[in-house]
Every structure is written in C-alpha cells, then in structure tokens.
Amino acid sequence: MSDDLLTDAFTAVHHGAADGVWAAPGRVNLIGEHTDYNDGFVLPIALPHTARAAVRRREDGVLRLHSAQAGGGVVELAVDALAPGSVDGWAKYPAGVVWALREAGHPVGGADIHLDSDVPTGAGLSSSAALECVTALAFNDLWSLGLGPVDLGLLAQRAENVFVGVPCGAMDQLASTCCEADRAMFLDTRTLTARQLPVDLAAAGLRLLVIDTQVKHDLADGAYAERRAGCEKAAALLGLPALRDLALPELEAALATLPDDGLRALTRHVVTENARVEAAVEAMAGGDPAALGPILTAGHASLRDDFLVSCAETDLVVVEALAAGALGARMTGGGFGGSVIALVAEQDSDRVADAVTAAFAAAGLTAPRIFPALAAQGARRLA
Numbered sequence: 001m002s003d004d005l006l007t008d009a010f011t012a013v014h015h016g017a018a019d020g021v022w023a024a025p026g027r028v029n030l031i032g033e034h035t036d037y038n039d040g041f042v043l044p045i046a047l048p049h050t051a052r053a054a055v056r057r058r059e060d061g062v063l064r065l066h067s068a069q070a071g072g073g074v075v076e077l078a079v080d081a082l083a084p085g086s087v088d089g090w091a092k093y094p095a096g097v098v099w100a101l102r103e104a105g106h107p108v109g110g111a112d113i114h115l116d117s118d119v120p121t122g123a124g125l126s127s128s129a130a131l132e133c134v135t136a137l138a139f140n141d142l143w144s145l146g147l148g149p150v151d152l153g154l155l156a157q158r159a160e161n162v163f164v165g166v167p168c169g170a171m172d173q174l175a176s177t178c179c180e181a182d183r184a185m186f187l188d189t190r191t192l193t194a195r196q197l198p199v200d201l202a203a204a205g206l207r208l209l210v211i212d213t214q215v216k217h218d219l220a221d222g223a224y225a226e227r228r229a230g231c232e233k234a235a236a237l238l239g240l241p242a243l244r245d246l247a248l249p250e251l252e253a254a255l256a257t258l259p260d261d262g263l264r265a266l267t268r269h270v271v272t273e274n275a276r277v278e279a280a281v282e283a284m285a286g287g288d289p290a291a292l293g294p295i296l297t298a299g300h301a302s303l304r305d306d307f308l309v310s311c312a313e314t315d316l317v318v319v320e321a322l323a324a325g326a327l328g329a330r331m332t333g334g335g336f337g338g339s340v341i342a343l344v345a346e347q348d349s350d351r352v353a354d355a356v357t358a359a360f361a362a363a364g365l366t367a368p369r370i371f372p373a374l375a376a377q378g379a380r381r382l383a
C-alpha cells in the first residue's frame with residue numbers, strides 16, 4: 001500500500017491529516033533460535049513485509065487505535081489507565097508500547113493511529129513485533145525522544161514481556177528496529193553489539209524461500225515459557241549466568257552433571273546453536289553462502305530432536321525441500337508451526353516450492369504460502 005493510501009485511510013477513520021507515516025518490518029531468523037533469552041547469538045534479516053502506521057499526536061491523553069486488518073472499528077484507551085493485562089487483541093501491541101514508553105519515564109501522550117500490515121500473522125515472522133516497533137518509532141519522532149533503534153527495540157520487547165505477557169527474548173524487536181537492507185544482523189544478545197553482514201544470495205545464484213505452513217499449534221505460548229525456564233534452570237545448576245557461558249568444548253562434561261530430564265537436551269541445543277550462528281557468520285563473511293545450507297539443516301534437527309519445538313508440518317516441509325534439492329532448510333521463529341526457511345539454488349526454487357506444495361496437498365493440509373526472503377531495511381519513517 002502506498003503512503004497516500006495509508007494517509008487517506010487515516011483521514012477516513014480519524015478525520016484530518018496524520019502527522020507522519022512510519023514502517024517497521026517482520027523478520028526471518030537465518031540461524032540462532034531460542035538463543036536470545038540465553039544471552040546468545042542470532043542472525044535475522046528484516047523482511048520487505050511491514051507494519052505501517054499513520055499517526056497524529058493528541059494532547060488529551062487518549063489513544064485511538066484502528067487497524068486495517070482487524071474488524072471492529074476504533075479502540076479507544078486512556079493512556080493513564082494503561083496497565084499490563086488491560087488490553088486484549090491486536091490493540092495490546094501498540095498500547096503496550098505507549099505503556100512501556102511512559103513507564104520508562106518518557107513523556108508521551110495520546111495519539112490517533114491507523115495501522116496496516118502485510119506481515120503474515122501467526123507465521124512466526126514477528127507480525128506483533130512489527131506493530132510494536134512501528135508504534136515505538138512513531139512516538140519517538142512525534143515526541144522528539146531521541147531514542148536510538150536499540151532502545152526502541154528493547155522498549156518494544158518490554159511491552160511484549162510485561163504488557164502483553166509473553167516472555168520473549170529481544171531478537172524480534174531488535175531485528176525490526178536495527179536490521180539493514182541487504183544485510184543480516186549478527187547480534188550478540190548479551191552485549192547488544194551487532195555486525196551487519198552483507199547478504200547477496202542472488203550473486204551466488206541462491207535464493208532463500210520462506211515457506212509459511214499456515215499452521216500454529218495452540219501449545220506454543222506455554223511451551224515457549226517452559227523452554228525458557230528449563231534453560232534458566234540448567235544455567236543455574238551449572239553455576240553460569242546463562243547458557244551462553246557454556247562453550248562447546250565444555251559441553252559434554254557439563255551435560256554429564258545435569259539431570260537427564262530434558263535439561264541436557266535443552267542445553268545441548270543452545271550451545272550447539274550458538275556455535276552454528278558463528279559458523280554461519282564465517283560462511284557468509286567468507287563469501288560462501290551455500291555453506292549455510294547444512295548449518296540450517298543441522299539447526300532444524302536440533303530444534304526437532306533436542307529442543308522439541310518443531311511439529312509434523314514444519315518437519316514435512318524440511319524433508320520435502322531437502323528431497324527436492326534444497327541446500328538446507330529449517331523451521332524459523334519460536335516453533336510449533338509457523339514458517340520454514342529453505343536455501344535453494346535459483347534454478348531449483350520452483351521445484352522445491354512445487355514439491356512442498358504437493359506434499360501438503362497429499363497430506364490434506366492447506367497449501368503453504370511461499371515467497372523469497374529479501375533482506376530489507378529496519379524500521380523507518382516513510383513520510
């Protein structure tokens with residue numbers, strides 16, 4: 001949708017003109033899954049798909065929220081009354097950011113907001129982080145807060161953790177605020193230092209496909225919190241601040257000291273996954289993106305067999321994509337459905353997509369949504 005259509009839609013809902021238009025993207029993570037809440041490494045790219053917001057400041061402390069995707073008209077909230085758990089549905093994401101900004105002492109007030117997003121929802125592509133980050137950026141500009149992309153991403157994460165109540169790490173929000181076009185962001189989630197690595201898959205004759213299974217299993221939220229608690233318990237038993245502090249050469253000895261009740265497998269995933277991120281960075285920095293393939297596939301096996309967050313549909317995509325010639329494939333995001341990424345040679349791209357689609361049809365599943373992932377720019381002002 002063009003900026004004009006967005007501002008026209010704003011005017012139709014809120015009357016008068018918006019003060020500006022902002023965009024924040026969804027993301028796919030190349031590798032480094034369930035590492036962010038273990039102080040580890042991640043390697044996301046921002047997608048061209050964005051949440052966009054046309055916003056106008058209000059001086060009366062009222063937040064009037066409208067979404068092109070949700071039916072039901074304007075949601076009206078008093079900023080003074082915002083509290084964790086007080087807002088349901090899509091409105092909790094923008095409202096949570098306003099709450100987090102105010103809680104952090106930033107003097108923001110109300111606003112008229114019209115949101116429109118083409119980030120697929122429930123697909124593990126961070127559609128809610130995009131809504132949060134676009135709100136954070138718009139408020140940062142409209143109230144001249146002077147916050148940078150890392151601070152805005154962390155505030156959006158706080159909104160998600162406390163206001164929405166999801167104990168996520170910082171990857172999704174920081175990817176949305178900090179990623180750069182044509183780059184993958186190698187982020188150390190402990191120090192919050194990032195290295196922006198050029199990704200030019202096309203120059204290497206490669207393509208990254210996102211294959212959205214269109215499946216989201218209900219247990220996702222509870223299972224995420226359980227995995228996180230398990231990782232924290234394992235780190236505590238090992239006497240470490242976080243599993244990030246366990247180095248690969250020490251892994252086997254450390255595992256032997258843990259109870260064999262699932263904590264060993266969680267620990268093995270996190271430690272080997274951090275090593276896979278470092279290997280992926282080396283492959284990319286060394287100009288050999290095809291070498292990412294086996295790293296992705298190993299990551300999937302670890303998420304499936306050790307971290308236990310895959311599911312039949314994502315496993316099916318990985319098996320079929322590899323059988324049809326993909327160089328590597330894995331689930332991306334939190335798991336229990338959502339999307340798979342597959343690294344393919346350009347000439348094999350259609351064959352892989354067709355094979356996965358045919359396998360889904362044969363299994364009686366809704367056709368997956370498949371599109372190439374291009375590394376796009378993080379959150380920005382459009383107008």
Ligand code: GLA
Nearest residue numbers: 033034168169170171333334
């Ligand atoms: C979800 C969370 C992220 C991260 C991933 C798994 O997307 O929001 O913080 O933990 O799962 O890597």
